[in-house]
Protein backbone atom coordinates (compact mmCIF):
# COMPACT_ATOMS: atom_id res chain seq x y z
CA UNK A 1 0.00 0.00 0.00
CA UNK A 2 2.72 2.44 1.07
CA UNK A 3 4.81 1.68 -1.99
CA UNK A 4 1.84 2.19 -4.26
CA UNK A 5 1.11 5.60 -2.79
CA UNK A 6 4.76 6.61 -3.05
CA UNK A 7 4.83 5.63 -6.70
CA UNK A 8 1.63 7.58 -7.31
CA UNK A 9 3.13 10.68 -5.68
CA UNK A 10 6.28 10.30 -7.75
CA UNK A 11 4.23 10.01 -10.92
CA UNK A 12 2.20 13.09 -9.99
CA UNK A 13 5.36 15.10 -9.23
CA UNK A 14 6.93 14.14 -12.51
CA UNK A 15 3.75 15.06 -14.40
CA UNK A 16 3.56 18.46 -12.74
CA UNK A 17 7.25 19.07 -13.34
CA UNK A 18 6.95 18.37 -17.02
CA UNK A 19 3.54 19.98 -17.38
CA UNK A 20 4.53 23.37 -15.99
CA UNK A 21 7.28 24.43 -18.37
CA UNK A 22 5.41 22.92 -21.30
CA UNK A 23 2.20 24.86 -20.71
CA UNK A 24 4.12 28.06 -20.05
CA UNK A 25 5.96 27.73 -23.35
CA UNK A 26 2.71 27.13 -25.17
CA UNK A 27 1.14 30.30 -23.72
CA UNK A 28 4.15 32.37 -24.69
CA UNK A 29 3.99 31.10 -28.22
CA UNK A 30 0.29 32.02 -28.41
CA UNK A 31 0.75 35.59 -27.22
CA UNK A 32 3.68 36.12 -29.59
CA UNK A 33 1.63 34.77 -32.48
CA UNK A 34 -1.21 37.14 -31.64
CA UNK A 35 1.11 40.11 -31.55
CA UNK A 36 2.71 39.34 -34.89
CA UNK A 37 -0.32 38.31 -36.93
CA UNK A 38 -3.07 40.85 -36.48
CA UNK A 39 -6.25 39.01 -37.29
CA UNK A 40 -8.69 40.53 -39.72
CA UNK A 41 -12.21 40.51 -38.39
CA UNK A 42 -15.37 39.89 -40.34
CA UNK A 43 -17.81 42.76 -40.01
CA UNK A 44 -21.54 42.00 -39.91
CA UNK A 45 -23.96 44.91 -40.05
CA UNK A 46 -27.32 44.27 -38.40
CA UNK A 47 -30.41 46.39 -38.73
CA UNK A 48 -33.28 45.10 -36.62
CA UNK A 49 -36.19 44.50 -39.00
CA UNK A 50 -39.77 45.36 -38.09
CA UNK A 51 -41.15 42.49 -36.03
CA UNK A 52 -37.62 41.06 -35.75
CA UNK A 53 -35.50 40.72 -32.66
CA UNK A 54 -31.88 41.24 -31.80
CA UNK A 55 -31.72 37.57 -30.82
CA UNK A 56 -32.83 36.29 -34.24
CA UNK A 57 -30.48 38.71 -36.02
CA UNK A 58 -27.55 37.54 -33.91
CA UNK A 59 -28.39 33.95 -34.77
CA UNK A 60 -28.52 34.79 -38.45
CA UNK A 61 -24.94 36.11 -38.48
CA UNK A 62 -23.79 32.79 -37.04
CA UNK A 63 -23.43 33.41 -33.31
CA UNK A 64 -23.85 30.38 -31.07
CA UNK A 65 -26.48 30.44 -28.30
CA UNK A 66 -23.65 30.64 -25.72
CA UNK A 67 -22.17 33.68 -27.44
CA UNK A 68 -25.57 35.34 -27.67
CA UNK A 69 -26.27 34.72 -23.99
CA UNK A 70 -22.87 36.03 -22.95
CA UNK A 71 -23.18 39.16 -25.09
CA UNK A 72 -26.75 39.92 -24.12
CA UNK A 73 -25.91 39.55 -20.43
CA UNK A 74 -23.05 42.07 -20.58
CA UNK A 75 -25.03 44.28 -22.95
CA UNK A 76 -28.07 44.22 -20.63
CA UNK A 77 -25.87 45.23 -17.70
CA UNK A 78 -24.90 48.41 -19.49
CA UNK A 79 -27.66 49.30 -21.92
CA UNK A 80 -31.39 49.34 -21.39
CA UNK A 81 -32.74 46.72 -23.80
CA UNK A 82 -36.04 48.58 -24.06
CA UNK A 83 -34.18 51.22 -26.10
CA UNK A 84 -33.60 48.74 -28.91
CA UNK A 85 -36.14 49.29 -31.67
CA UNK A 86 -36.71 48.27 -35.28
CA UNK A 87 -34.13 49.78 -37.67
CA UNK A 88 -31.57 50.01 -34.86
CA UNK A 89 -28.05 49.45 -36.05
CA UNK A 90 -25.64 46.84 -34.62
CA UNK A 91 -22.19 45.71 -35.72
CA UNK A 92 -20.63 42.33 -34.96
CA UNK A 93 -16.92 41.79 -35.56
CA UNK A 94 -15.97 38.14 -35.67
CA UNK A 95 -12.49 36.60 -35.70
CA UNK A 96 -12.79 34.13 -38.61
CA UNK A 97 -10.07 31.89 -37.14
CA UNK A 98 -11.45 31.41 -33.64
CA UNK A 99 -15.06 32.40 -34.40
CA UNK A 100 -14.87 34.64 -31.36
CA UNK A 101 -16.92 37.84 -31.32
CA UNK A 102 -14.25 40.50 -30.93
CA UNK A 103 -16.56 43.50 -30.91
CA UNK A 104 -20.28 44.01 -30.54
CA UNK A 105 -21.45 47.56 -31.23
CA UNK A 106 -24.82 49.16 -30.76
CA UNK A 107 -24.93 52.40 -32.72
CA UNK A 108 -27.66 54.15 -30.78
CA UNK A 109 -27.52 57.38 -32.74
CA UNK A 110 -25.01 59.45 -34.66
CA UNK A 111 -23.18 60.47 -31.50
CA UNK A 112 -23.61 57.44 -29.25
CA UNK A 113 -22.16 53.94 -29.72
CA UNK A 114 -22.17 51.25 -27.06
CA UNK A 115 -19.25 48.89 -27.58
CA UNK A 116 -18.55 45.47 -26.10
CA UNK A 117 -14.90 44.70 -26.75
CA UNK A 118 -13.57 41.17 -26.21
CA UNK A 119 -10.91 40.79 -23.55
CA UNK A 120 -9.27 37.59 -24.73
CA UNK A 121 -7.25 36.95 -21.58
CA UNK A 122 -10.12 37.52 -19.18
CA UNK A 123 -12.57 35.77 -21.52
CA UNK A 124 -15.07 38.57 -21.01
CA UNK A 125 -16.34 41.69 -22.72
CA UNK A 126 -15.49 45.21 -21.65
CA UNK A 127 -18.17 47.83 -22.09
CA UNK A 128 -17.13 51.14 -23.65
CA UNK A 129 -19.48 54.07 -24.18
CA UNK A 130 -18.28 55.89 -27.27
CA UNK A 131 -19.81 59.34 -27.38
CA UNK A 132 -18.86 61.92 -29.99
CA UNK A 133 -18.56 65.56 -29.06
CA UNK A 134 -21.85 67.30 -29.48
CA UNK A 135 -23.15 70.82 -28.96
CA UNK A 136 -25.55 71.55 -26.15
CA UNK A 137 -28.20 74.19 -26.26
CA UNK A 138 -30.19 75.27 -23.23
CA UNK A 139 -33.79 76.25 -23.85
CA UNK A 140 -36.36 77.90 -21.64
CA UNK A 141 -40.02 77.62 -22.48
CA UNK A 142 -42.60 79.58 -20.56
CA UNK A 143 -46.27 79.50 -21.28
CA UNK A 144 -49.86 79.88 -20.29
CA UNK A 145 -52.41 77.11 -20.61
CA UNK A 146 -55.08 77.63 -23.27
CA UNK A 147 -56.19 74.02 -23.32
CA UNK A 148 -53.89 71.39 -21.85
CA UNK A 149 -50.26 71.40 -20.78
CA UNK A 150 -49.50 68.78 -23.40
CA UNK A 151 -50.97 71.00 -26.10
CA UNK A 152 -48.99 73.98 -24.82
CA UNK A 153 -45.76 71.96 -24.97
CA UNK A 154 -46.63 70.75 -28.47
CA UNK A 155 -47.18 74.35 -29.55
CA UNK A 156 -43.64 75.11 -28.45
CA UNK A 157 -42.20 72.20 -30.43
CA UNK A 158 -40.89 70.58 -27.27
CA UNK A 159 -39.36 67.19 -28.02
CA UNK A 160 -41.55 64.24 -26.93
CA UNK A 161 -38.92 62.93 -24.48
CA UNK A 162 -38.90 66.27 -22.65
CA UNK A 163 -42.65 66.63 -22.94
CA UNK A 164 -43.27 63.29 -21.21
CA UNK A 165 -40.64 64.02 -18.58
CA UNK A 166 -42.47 67.27 -17.79
CA UNK A 167 -45.89 65.62 -17.72
CA UNK A 168 -44.63 62.76 -15.56
CA UNK A 169 -42.88 64.91 -13.01
CA UNK A 170 -45.78 67.32 -12.69
CA UNK A 171 -48.38 64.54 -12.56
CA UNK A 172 -46.84 63.48 -9.27
CA UNK A 173 -47.86 66.85 -7.83
CA UNK A 174 -50.76 68.04 -9.94
CA UNK A 175 -53.94 66.23 -10.88
CA UNK A 176 -54.23 67.81 -14.32
CA UNK A 177 -57.56 66.29 -15.29
CA UNK A 178 -59.18 67.74 -12.19
CA UNK A 179 -57.25 70.89 -11.36
CA UNK A 180 -55.55 72.36 -14.43
CA UNK A 181 -57.14 75.68 -15.38
CA UNK A 182 -56.87 77.93 -18.39
CA UNK A 183 -54.47 80.67 -17.42
CA UNK A 184 -52.19 78.43 -15.33
CA UNK A 185 -48.54 79.11 -16.11
CA UNK A 186 -45.53 76.87 -16.51
CA UNK A 187 -41.84 77.19 -17.12
CA UNK A 188 -39.32 74.56 -18.13
CA UNK A 189 -35.63 74.56 -18.91
CA UNK A 190 -34.07 71.74 -20.85
CA UNK A 191 -30.99 70.94 -22.85
CA UNK A 192 -31.01 69.86 -26.46
CA UNK A 193 -28.08 68.16 -28.14
CA UNK A 194 -26.81 68.85 -31.63
CA UNK A 195 -24.28 67.09 -33.77
CA UNK A 196 -23.20 68.92 -36.91
CA UNK A 197 -26.33 71.03 -36.71
CA UNK A 198 -28.76 68.13 -36.33
CA UNK A 199 -30.78 67.63 -33.18
CA UNK A 200 -29.91 64.26 -31.65
CA UNK A 201 -31.65 62.34 -28.87
CA UNK A 202 -30.59 62.86 -25.30
CA UNK A 203 -32.50 65.99 -24.32
CA UNK A 204 -32.51 66.60 -20.60
CA UNK A 205 -35.00 68.35 -18.42
CA UNK A 206 -33.36 70.56 -15.77
CA UNK A 207 -36.13 72.66 -14.34
CA UNK A 208 -39.85 72.65 -14.20
CA UNK A 209 -42.46 74.80 -12.52
CA UNK A 210 -46.20 75.01 -12.62
CA UNK A 211 -48.35 77.69 -11.10
CA UNK A 212 -52.05 77.03 -11.09
CA UNK A 213 -55.12 78.63 -9.57
CA UNK A 214 -56.24 75.31 -8.06
CA UNK A 215 -52.94 73.50 -7.83
CA UNK A 216 -50.72 76.13 -6.28
CA UNK A 217 -47.06 76.45 -7.16
CA UNK A 218 -44.92 73.38 -7.80
CA UNK A 219 -41.36 73.21 -8.97
CA UNK A 220 -38.65 70.66 -9.48
CA UNK A 221 -34.96 70.44 -10.36
CA UNK A 222 -32.90 67.75 -11.97
CA UNK A 223 -30.66 65.65 -9.75
CA UNK A 224 -27.69 64.00 -11.37
CA UNK A 225 -25.88 61.25 -9.52
CA UNK A 226 -22.92 61.49 -11.91
CA UNK A 227 -23.66 58.04 -13.28
CA UNK A 228 -25.99 57.84 -16.28
CA UNK A 229 -27.45 54.53 -15.13
CA UNK A 230 -28.26 55.61 -11.59
CA UNK A 231 -31.88 55.18 -10.59
CA UNK A 232 -31.54 58.39 -8.56
CA UNK A 233 -31.23 60.60 -11.65
CA UNK A 234 -34.38 62.56 -12.22
CA UNK A 235 -36.61 65.38 -11.11
CA UNK A 236 -37.09 66.22 -7.44
CA UNK A 237 -38.90 68.84 -5.44
CA UNK A 238 -36.65 71.46 -3.79
CA UNK A 239 -36.83 69.35 -0.60
CA UNK A 240 -35.52 66.27 -2.40
CA UNK A 241 -38.70 64.25 -2.90
CA UNK A 242 -38.75 62.35 -6.18
CA UNK A 243 -41.29 63.67 -8.67
CA UNK A 244 -42.45 60.27 -9.81
CA UNK A 245 -45.89 59.30 -10.90
CA UNK A 246 -47.40 57.12 -8.21
CA UNK A 247 -44.51 56.61 -5.83
CA UNK A 248 -46.22 53.88 -3.84
CA UNK A 249 -45.01 51.33 -1.38
CA UNK A 250 -46.84 48.24 -0.22
CA UNK A 251 -49.15 48.54 2.80
CA UNK A 252 -47.47 45.63 4.63
CA UNK A 253 -43.86 44.52 4.89
CA UNK A 254 -44.78 41.05 3.74
CA UNK A 255 -47.46 40.55 1.16
CA UNK A 256 -49.53 37.41 0.85
CA UNK A 257 -52.79 37.81 -1.01
CA UNK A 258 -55.57 35.70 0.46
CA UNK A 259 -58.37 37.17 -1.63
CA UNK A 260 -57.89 39.16 -4.82
CA UNK A 261 -59.93 42.05 -6.16
CA UNK A 262 -63.03 41.18 -8.19
CA UNK A 263 -66.05 38.91 -8.07
CA UNK A 264 -65.91 36.06 -5.60
CA UNK A 265 -68.21 33.35 -4.40
CA UNK A 266 -69.20 33.90 -0.80
CA UNK A 267 -68.89 30.63 1.18
CA UNK A 268 -71.69 31.51 3.62
CA UNK A 269 -74.27 33.36 1.53
CA UNK A 270 -73.40 31.19 -1.52
CA UNK A 271 -73.71 34.23 -3.75
CA UNK A 272 -71.28 35.96 -6.09
CA UNK A 273 -70.15 39.20 -4.55
CA UNK A 274 -67.88 41.94 -5.69
CA UNK A 275 -64.74 42.19 -3.57
CA UNK A 276 -63.82 45.85 -3.67
CA UNK A 277 -60.22 45.45 -2.56
CA UNK A 278 -57.42 42.99 -1.92
CA UNK A 279 -57.03 40.96 1.27
CA UNK A 280 -53.53 40.48 2.61
CA UNK A 281 -52.77 37.94 5.29
CA UNK A 282 -51.18 39.33 8.42
CA UNK A 283 -50.93 38.62 12.15
CA UNK A 284 -52.88 40.82 14.54
CA UNK A 285 -50.77 43.85 15.45
CA UNK A 286 -48.66 43.88 12.25
CA UNK A 287 -48.05 47.51 11.19
CA UNK A 288 -50.00 48.82 8.20
CA UNK A 289 -48.36 51.59 6.17
CA UNK A 290 -49.71 54.44 4.08
CA UNK A 291 -48.72 53.48 0.53
CA UNK A 292 -48.05 57.10 -0.39
CA UNK A 293 -48.22 60.53 1.16
CA UNK A 294 -51.56 62.22 1.67
CA UNK A 295 -54.17 63.27 4.19
CA UNK A 296 -56.30 61.03 6.40
CA UNK A 297 -59.95 61.55 5.44
CA UNK A 298 -61.42 58.73 7.53
CA UNK A 299 -60.18 57.11 10.75
CA UNK A 300 -62.98 55.31 12.57
CA UNK A 301 -65.23 52.28 12.78
CA UNK A 302 -66.93 51.93 9.42
CA UNK A 303 -69.63 49.20 9.38
CA UNK A 304 -68.52 45.90 7.88
CA UNK A 305 -65.05 47.33 7.18
CA UNK A 306 -64.48 47.61 10.92
CA UNK A 307 -61.77 50.04 12.05
CA UNK A 308 -60.88 51.80 8.84
CA UNK A 309 -58.41 54.43 7.69
CA UNK A 310 -58.73 56.21 4.36
CA UNK A 311 -56.01 58.40 2.89
CA UNK A 312 -56.51 60.95 0.12
CA UNK A 313 -53.35 61.25 -1.98
CA UNK A 314 -52.14 64.25 -3.97
CA UNK A 315 -53.23 62.76 -7.27
CA UNK A 316 -56.81 62.40 -6.00
CA UNK A 317 -56.62 58.66 -5.33
CA UNK A 318 -57.99 57.32 -2.06
CA UNK A 319 -56.51 54.26 -0.37
CA UNK A 320 -58.48 52.32 2.21
CA UNK A 321 -57.13 50.16 5.07
CA UNK A 322 -59.84 48.08 6.75
CA UNK A 323 -60.45 45.54 9.58
CA UNK A 324 -57.67 47.22 11.56
CA UNK A 325 -57.01 46.12 15.13
CA UNK A 326 -55.90 49.64 16.13
CA UNK A 327 -56.08 52.94 14.28
CA UNK A 328 -52.88 54.98 14.67
CA UNK A 329 -53.83 58.19 12.86
CA UNK A 330 -56.42 60.92 13.29
CA UNK A 331 -58.84 62.41 10.81
CA UNK A 332 -57.19 65.28 8.89
CA UNK A 333 -53.66 64.19 9.75
CA UNK A 334 -50.99 64.30 7.03
CA UNK A 335 -49.15 61.06 6.42
CA UNK A 336 -46.15 60.28 4.29
CA UNK A 337 -45.32 57.12 2.41
CA UNK A 338 -44.55 54.45 5.01
CA UNK A 339 -46.32 56.15 7.94
CA UNK A 340 -48.03 53.58 10.17
CA UNK A 341 -51.78 54.16 9.88
CA UNK A 342 -52.80 51.23 12.07
CA UNK A 343 -52.29 47.54 12.77
CA UNK A 344 -53.73 44.40 11.21
CA UNK A 345 -56.85 43.10 12.94
CA UNK A 346 -60.17 41.42 12.38
CA UNK A 347 -62.72 44.11 13.22
CA UNK A 348 -66.02 44.40 11.31
CA UNK A 349 -67.25 41.61 9.02
CA UNK A 350 -64.07 39.58 9.08
CA UNK A 351 -63.39 35.91 9.78
CA UNK A 352 -59.75 36.32 10.81
CA UNK A 353 -56.92 38.86 11.00
CA UNK A 354 -56.11 40.34 7.61
CA UNK A 355 -55.76 43.71 5.90
CA UNK A 356 -58.41 44.70 3.41
CA UNK A 357 -56.72 47.20 1.10
CA UNK A 358 -58.88 49.23 -1.28
CA UNK A 359 -58.30 51.95 -3.87
CA UNK A 360 -60.81 54.52 -5.10
CA UNK A 361 -60.32 56.69 -8.14
CA UNK A 362 -62.97 59.31 -8.82
CA UNK A 363 -65.14 57.75 -6.12
CA UNK A 364 -65.12 54.26 -7.59
CA UNK A 365 -63.33 51.21 -6.30
CA UNK A 366 -60.70 49.92 -8.70
CA UNK A 367 -58.20 47.10 -8.51
CA UNK A 368 -55.40 48.24 -6.15
CA UNK A 369 -53.08 46.14 -8.29
CA UNK A 370 -53.29 49.03 -10.75
CA UNK A 371 -51.07 51.06 -8.45
CA UNK A 372 -47.51 50.93 -9.61
CA UNK A 373 -45.57 50.20 -6.48
CA UNK A 374 -42.17 51.78 -6.28
CA UNK A 375 -39.76 52.13 -3.45
CA UNK A 376 -39.70 55.43 -1.62
CA UNK A 377 -37.28 57.88 -3.16
CA UNK A 378 -36.12 60.81 -1.13
CA UNK A 379 -32.64 62.24 -1.39
CA UNK A 380 -30.84 62.05 1.95
CA UNK A 381 -27.42 62.78 3.42
CA UNK A 382 -24.67 63.32 0.85
CA UNK A 383 -27.12 63.01 -2.02
CA UNK A 384 -29.27 65.79 -0.62
CA UNK A 385 -26.18 67.99 -0.17
CA UNK A 386 -25.13 67.30 -3.75
CA UNK A 387 -28.66 68.04 -4.95
CA UNK A 388 -28.73 71.40 -3.14
CA UNK A 389 -25.50 72.40 -4.93
CA UNK A 390 -27.01 71.31 -8.23
CA UNK A 391 -30.13 73.39 -7.53
CA UNK A 392 -28.04 76.55 -7.18
CA UNK A 393 -26.12 75.68 -10.35
CA UNK A 394 -29.41 75.23 -12.22
CA UNK A 395 -30.71 78.55 -10.85
CA UNK A 396 -27.61 80.29 -12.22
CA UNK A 397 -28.10 78.49 -15.50
CA UNK A 398 -31.70 79.74 -15.72
CA UNK A 399 -30.56 83.34 -15.21
CA UNK A 400 -27.74 83.00 -17.75
CA UNK A 401 -30.05 81.42 -20.31
CA UNK A 402 -32.68 84.12 -19.86
CA UNK A 403 -30.15 86.90 -20.22
CA UNK A 404 -28.59 85.54 -23.38
CA UNK A 405 -28.90 88.52 -25.80
CA UNK A 406 -29.49 86.60 -29.03
CA UNK A 407 -32.33 84.49 -27.70
CA UNK A 408 -35.32 84.31 -30.03
CA UNK A 409 -38.04 86.15 -28.25
CA UNK A 410 -41.74 86.05 -28.82
CA UNK A 411 -44.52 87.53 -26.78
CA UNK A 412 -48.25 87.53 -27.26
CA UNK A 413 -50.97 88.87 -25.04
CA UNK A 414 -51.34 85.66 -23.08
CA UNK A 415 -48.13 83.92 -23.74
CA UNK A 416 -44.49 84.51 -23.14
CA UNK A 417 -42.12 82.32 -24.95
CA UNK A 418 -38.43 82.51 -24.56
CA UNK A 419 -35.74 80.48 -26.14
CA UNK A 420 -32.14 81.09 -25.51
CA UNK A 421 -28.86 79.52 -26.33
CA UNK A 422 -26.29 78.69 -23.78
CA UNK A 423 -23.61 76.10 -23.49
CA UNK A 424 -22.97 74.28 -20.29
CA UNK A 425 -19.30 74.42 -19.52
Ligand SMILES: [Zn+2]
Nearest residue numbers: 277278279356
Ligand atom coordinates in the same frame (compact mmCIF):
# COMPACT_ATOMS: atom_id res chain seq x y z
ZN1 LIG B 1 -61.47 42.25 1.78
